[in-house]
Amino acid sequence: MPAPVGQLFAIALLVGHQDLSSKAFVDLAVSLPALFAGSALGVIAFHRVNETVFRKTVLVLLLLSGISLI
Numbered sequence: 001m002p003a004p005v006g007q008l009f010a011i012a013l014l015v016g017h018q019d020l021s022s023k024a025f026v027d028l029a030v031s032l033p034a035l036f037a038g039s040a041l042g043v044i045a046f047h048r049v050n051e052t053v054f055r056k057t058v059l060v061l062l063l064l065s066g067i068s069l070i
Contacts, residue, residue: 007035
């Protein structure tokens with residue numbers, strides 16, 4: 001399942017349970033273009049970059065993201 005489809009499915013589940021406030025809908029509307037742009041860039045990068053380089057880049061970004069949370 002492509003990333004945006006999974007994320008949209010999760011949002012649909014939250015809406016179904018009525019766990020989203022009206023502010024969350026506004027935030028969602030603002031963030032959807034970035035969600036799709038990031039997913040599209042990731043798919044393009046995956047097809048154009050060597051698989052090993054792509055995997056290492058993703059792992060480094062995940063590591064940096066985790067470190068920033070500490």
